[in-house]
Amino acid sequence: MVIFLCLLVAQLFIAGESNQLQRIANGELAKEGQFPYLVGLIFGPRDFASPEDRYLLCGGSIISNEWILTAAHCTTGRPKEVKIFYGSTQKENAKVETVQRSNIHRHPRYRIIFNNNYRHDVALIRTPAVKFTDRIQRIPLPSPRDGRRSIRPGQSVISAGWGAEIIGGDSVDRLNWVALEIGDISECVSTYGKLKGALCVRTDKKRSTCSGDSGGPLVLEDEQKLVGIVSFGTIKGCDLGYPVVYTDVISYLDWIESVSGVKPE
Incomplete structure (x- = not known):
């Protein structure tokens, strides 16, 4: 079995x-017990x-x-x-x-x-x-006050999932993670249209999550609280700098x- x-x-x-696009793009290998x-x-x-x-x-x-x-x-x-x-x-x-x-x-x-x-x-x-x-x-859930205090553009966050390290690369069986930052919701609205109950996450240096990481966590780096769930991104490519949309846990x-x-x- x-x-x-x-x-x-x-x-x-x-x-x-x-x-x-079912992979984290340009992530780092996770250590055992890291997530x-x-x-x-x-x-x-x-x-x-x-x-x-x-x-x-x-x-x-x-x-x-x-x-x-x-x-x-x-x-x-x-x-x-x-x-x-x-x-x-x-x-x-x-x-x-x-x-x-x-x-x-x-x-x-x-x-x-x-x-x-x-x-x-x-x-x-x-x-x-x-x-x-x-x-x-x-992992702890955030409280409503966390949304007002901590989840803001520029806030450091981490996401993780399994998949290839780079677009076009070979599949791997090791967990990868990536450091990202919260963006303003308008950055995702301009790319994807109207959103509700969502967080917008910036990608840079060709680092991103993609659809194969769906359902995975978005965690505040400095507080270790679960603030988002991988939802969707562009189908044009993981490493092109388009923002990624996460479900906003606080809204639910x-x-x-x-x-x-x-x-x-």
Whole structure:
């Protein structure tokens, strides 16, 4: 079973190279234990998908020992189940849990506007209770006051995910991360049109996240709080300097608590 899962992960990464922009561009290799709150997710098989797209690779964040936060668009196509990879930068060394479709809770107002421009792009996954270790940990949710005080243009943030290091590069099986900064929402509006419940993140020096990192975390570098979820970017290329849109976690704190019971600190 472990060998099968590893082969499946490798196939998903290779498919991502020929699909569209499914990698972190020019990231750095993560150290073991550097992102203990980050999980890998494989959704599928999906009922409403072409044969080559029956499985979808995403990221997610542990917000309690029974709940993971991810992007709603990762859950499209009615996936039968989701496999969760905990506690390692390499999936073949990870702890693996599988949960069924009934444990996936997508925001009821989620929808696609156009060209992968999403609204209410947030979802929760209920999991078996996981034992926390030095490599498996939750990350705190932000409080509403964090939005006023800390989430501002120029604020340093970090995001992480699995994939190739550069556009056109070979797929890799090690977790990558990238340091970015918050931009003004107008920077994303000018690129993608009207947005709601979103954060805008600048990319520079050809460093960025892309669609294969969907559902993964955006974390305040100086406070280690989860403020965003990878949602979407341009299909023109990861390393061209276009801003990336993240779901604004603060905008969905009430919904997160109503479904999971998890509160901000």
